[in-house]
Amino acid sequence: MxxxxxxxxxVLIDLDRMERNIARMQERCNSLGLAFRPHTKTHKIPDIARMQLDAGAVGIACQKVTEAEVFTAAGINDIQIPYNIVGPQKAARLADLALYNRITVSADNTAVIAGLAEAARANEMTIRVMVDLATDIQRTGAPIEEVVELAKKIDADENLHFAGLMVYPSNPVVRPVIQEALARLGEAGIGVDSVSGGGSGAALHAHEVPELTELRVGTYVFNDxxxxxxxxxxxxxxxxxxxxxxxxxxxxxxxxxxxxxxxxxxxxxxxxxxxxxxxxxxxxxxxxxxxxxxxxxxxxxxxxxxxxxxxxxxxxxxxxxxxxxxxxxxxxxxxxxxxxxxxxxxx
Ligand SMILES: Cc1ncc(COP(=O)(O)O)c(C=O)c1O
Known part of the structure; x- marks a missing residue:
């Protein structure tokens, strides 16, 4: 045709350009030793996620539970949802998804953590939870003073696993906060598996935030x-x-x-x-x-x-x-x- x-x-997608964008971001992450987790909210298409995984991504990110359901149905099962899951219906739905897939969510308050714990307990399972750390965009994100308390709450719950720190966007300006959070968690004896950053602009400066272990980037696949x-x-x-x-x-x-x-x-x-x-x-x-x-x-x-x-x-x-x-x-x-x-x- x-x-x-x-x-x-x-809506046309220039394949040469998209393939170049995918390869370039993957190479950037490889060269920095960062695990790459493309954010699929940009395209919402499993075939494109598959191309990103084939290029070397470790998994994907989705912004909502229902979005993630589409990708798990397509056979992609390592998904991060960097979002506060609020309410018993949503938590139950997330637990369903996490029973058979490797799902990681984030939380910036104790109410969200309690809801996740309850849903996990009801299913006799464990849910992986990161602490969402506040950044300069002033959206979600726990203030630095609350990070240890939240991590402890996750760590102490037998149905939750503390999966690390999540920040968005992970611009260099947020590095001192990440360092402070890691220091405080270290003092509290809490191990941090992963520090997940994100944002297409932040990706260009990822080398300036060496504490990151993983990057979630979405817009880069098409750009705008x-x-x-x-x-x-x-x-x-x-x-x-x-x-x-x-x-x-x-x-x-x-x-x-x-x-x-x-x-x-x-x-x-x-x-x-x-x-x-x-x-x-x-x-x-x-x-x-x-x-x-x-x-x-x-x-x-x-x-x-x-x-x-x-x-x-x-x-x-x-x-x-x-x-x-x-x-x-x-x-x-x-x-x-x-x-x-x-x-x-x-x-
Ligand atoms: C939590 C989170 N992570 C990652 C991204 C990806 O950012 P970008 O589309 O700039 O690559 C977004 C975008 O809004 C986001 O909200």
Whole structure:
């Protein structure tokens, strides 16, 4: 099949670029002696996870239990879920998954630890739990003062195993906190199996945080316009584009594409909703659900109605979750049609 046989909007994955991204990140981790655990929330596709494992990854990460269920069903069974599992239903579901797979979760408070212990006890099993350590992004993460108490609580429970420390993102700025946590745990006589860091930007600085033993990275597999904007990659490293059609050209400068917020996702970078590869000077300044509003005033030429363009999205992980299929392409040939199997698995 040729890409022009596809209807627009369609999400294309340039296979040469994706394969290069996979190889490059794996080589980076290998050279640093880091175990690599790609975060599959970016693509939600077991076939792509399989390529990452074949390249040398030790396992995968999923953000939610239901997402992990899709990957275990596809035969991938070493999964980290770096997320607080809250509530008896979710904990029971996690325990089900962990009975037959190597699942590691994280926790940053005692309520989550108690819920995990209860679910594990009910199944006469052990659940692997890391302590999520606070970082500069101020999302989840226990403050340094609580790390030993949480680790002790996990360690002391016969149905839980203390599996180490988890941080996100593991930028060098967080290194002193990791060092402090390791020192405190050492003084308390608690062994730390693993220090798991993550983030596509942080991966570029992983050599500056030698305490890390493992890295979870997601966006790197496709990259996106925000990765370019942050200086992590170049446009040539972006494997995902949305093939879209010019459907209207109401004024000399206003051009409308058939891809709106339900296709490109609503994220913005540098005041734009992505980059049109064929017209990099154009700006996607606004999205309706099914329309992209573009300003072509800075472009030398204007597109024709019916012309196809390719948009590098701002946030690739959200785009995957909006589509039934991603198309793996080499040049203009469609080599793979992947159902986004974990699409909508957000609970
Ligand atoms: C806990 C956790 N680990 C790893 C990642 C992967 O980060 P990135 O997509 O920047 O590689 C994320 C992304 O949000 C995350 O939340």
């Amino acid at each position: 040729n890409i022009h046989d596809l209807e627009t909007p369609s 316009w925000s990765s370019v904007g942050k200086g992590w990659v170049t446009p040539d490293d972006c494997a995902m584009t949305i093939m879209a059609t010019i459907i209207s050209h109401p004024t000399p400068d206003r051009v409308i594409l058939d891809s709106g917020s339900k296709t490109l996702a609503a994220d913005r970078w540098d005041n734009a909703h992505g980059c049109i590869v064929e017209y990099p000077e154009a700006r996607i300044y606004q999205l309706s659900e099914e329309h992209a509003h573009c300003d072509f005033s800075a472009c030398e030429t204007r597109p024709d109605i019916g012309e196809c363009v390719h948009v590098i999205p701002v946030h690739t992980c959200v785009v995957s979750n909006l589509h039934d299929h991603l198309y793996g392409v080499r040049g203009e040939t469609v080599e793979a049609v992947w159902p986004v199997a974990a699409r909508g698995r957000v609970w």
